Amino acid sequence: VAVLMSLSLVGIDLTVLSVFGGALGVGLGLGLQKIASNYVSGFVILLDRSLTIGDMITVDKYSGKVTQINTRYTVIQSLDGVESIVPNEMLVSGAVQNSSLSSSMVNISTKVSVAYDTDVDFVVQLLIAAALSVERVVKDSPPSAYLTSFGADGLDMTVNFWINDPQNGRGSVTSDVNRAIWRTLKE
Secondary structure (H helix, E strand, C coil), rough: HHHHHHHHCCCCCHHHHHHHHHHHHHHHHHHHHHHHHHHHHHCCCHCCCCCCCCEEEEEECCCEEEEECCCCEEEEECCCCEEEEEEHHHHHHCCCCCCCCCCCCCEEEEEECCCCCCHHHHHHHHHHHHHHCCCCCCCCCCCEEEEEEEEECCCEEEEEEECCCHHHHHHHHHHHHHHHHHHHHCC
């Protein structure tokens, strides 16, 4: 009270201080809004268990395995080992692709072109056998091969196959299937 009275006696208008105090309060409120939103989102994620440690997810431009879930942020480790700290608000308010929520099975496809004079039915059998020869390809859900289009240089075929360990990466198994297809077609 003494400070306020002395300020008014000196000639400082107290309405200026109230405007300054209001602006400071609004600034602090807006600044803390994101932090509070991340904390609330963290509690939502922890309580509804939509994400668990070990899940393979993609959110915005981040993709990888969930290694930590905290109240303010979640750590996502990509397949090349880079860890990203993602605010929990992004996981609650945006779309999240979870490759391992109810099942760890992931479908992958690769394409191959063969000459126009190729026996398509025979090539389909060869492509399926080549995909099945790769260790990581799931045998319970067998691969499939389809004639998808007529390309400029040949018949475009697509081979679909399933894996159940997406945390080990998709590129290596796709390469293994492509190499098995190459060996089979060379023979």
